Amino acid sequence: MKQITQRSKCPVSFSLDFLGDKWSLLIIRDIMVYDKFTYGDFLQSDEKISTNILADRLAALEQNGFITRRVSAEKKNKIIYELTEKSADLVPIIMEYNIWGAKYNPDGEQALIEELKKDKQKMIEKYQDKIRRNLGALS
């Protein structure tokens, strides 16, 4: 797994040192909005990440405090990945990517933009609440 080296003190640069690649934010999105929690779930996402990259990103995200890893209580060969508070604070970034992407994708749904822009704060709180509720649960 790659070791992160801080390039500058700029907060944007600092963020991208952790998240500036094509996959990390998509894994977080999977947990955040699509309720995916397992290695197999992530593999099935439309973007088709390869197995070794997924393993590497999961390890890095865990090491850097974005996700937690635990063995399922029911099935001991199943691993559950969940978001931390550090990732809950990424919800606004994901929402803004959603808005921008929906606007500039030729096949983008204009309806999604309108809804997101109109109820942005409500949507952000919705996803953050979901993450924080999970944080408290034992399951």
Next chain:
Amino acid sequence: MKQITQRSKCPVSFSLDFLGDKWSLLIIRDIMVYDKFTYGDFLQSDEKISTNILADRLAALEQNGFITRRVSAEKKNKIIYELTEKSADLVPIIMEYNIWGAKYNPDGEQALIEELKKDKQKMIEKYQDKIRRNLGALS
């Protein structure tokens, strides 16, 4: 220069297809907040991008409509890079990265977060106005 292949229809994924690397958003940030406009300006940024990567990213950003390129009126060996409307719509994303990065960087300035969160909409408009004013100018 790398050719972009769309991985899925998800707006987040779509955005990251263009911006999901360690450098593209930093170049846009340089123009947006630090008023840098030339190849030499970008090279001098704290993050120390290498020359060939910078050339590659500038070409990609131009081809994908994030920046425009023009020869300076005064000095004909100087090239001026400027942001398009497509990049003006990235201001909220950059601001959110600022907020997140300032919060989680150990050396992060707490004051910056407070100011940004408090006056977020004002800050966003400030940077967008600056870009749009430039768009109209001939200079």
Next chain:
DNA sequence: ATAAACACTTGTATTTAGCAAGTAATGTTC
């Protein structure tokens, strides 16, 4: 006329990403 500034290119080494196949632990089925 010469040197400096500027925007890149080129060449090479290192790192990262992608693909295909394999492995080890647990779970399920008959």
Next chain:
DNA sequence: GAACATTACTTGCTAAATACAAGTGTTTAT
């Protein structure tokens, strides 16, 4: 309880992206 299926990865190999150092061509200043 033996055999097959899930699940979460590893491993080996190839391709692509990145980083570093040096060089090139055009324009500008002296």
